Amino acid sequence: MDEKLxxxxxxxxxxxxxxFEEFKSYYSGVIELLNKEYNEMDQSTLLKAKYICSIVQANAESRSHRSKINGKHFKKMASKCGFWSDAxxxxxxxxxxxxxEIDAAMSQFNKQSEE
Structure with missing residues (x-):
């Protein structure tokens, strides 16, 4: 998850x-990693995964409204990221x-992204 972050x-x-293709590839890699390793993830890794899912979800939702061609794909990505974020x-x-504590960790990731 460190590499994805x-x-x-x-x-x-x-x-x-x-x-779109790069976004889809990144998203697919994140979902694949979650499907394979979710049960073995520690809290630190889960927090990273939650942050990634929340950012990808927000971006996919935003893009779904602007893309006529890939709108449905983006909606599906946003939905799946929302599912994982909730889980x-x-x-x-x-x-x-x-x-x-979860919110504080998400804020810390946001600060890192702004640096």
């Missing part, structure tokens, strides 16, 4: 949007983290 931070620094939230809370 590093790539996301790189994307967030860009002035232009990445092309990660549920698990983190089950493991003892409060919503405030």
């Amino acid at each position: 590093a790539k996301l931070m790189e994307y967030l620094q860009m002035e232009t949007e990445i092309p 990660i939230d549920f698990r983190l809370k089950k493991e003892g983290l409060s919503q405030d």
Whole structure:
């Protein structure tokens, strides 16, 4: 997940949007990683995954409204990222983290992305 987070931070620094195929490839890699390794992820990795899913979800939702050609694809991506974000939230809370702690971690990632 570290590699995916590093790539996301790189994307967030860009002035232009990445092309659909690159977005789709990144999204697919994240989902594949979650499908394979979710059960073995520790809290730190889960927090990274939640941040990635929330950013990809927001971007996919935004793009779904602007893209006539790929709108349905973006909506599907946003939905799946929302599912994973909720699942990660549920698990983190089950493991003892409060919503405030989760939110604080997300804020920290946002600060890192702005640097």
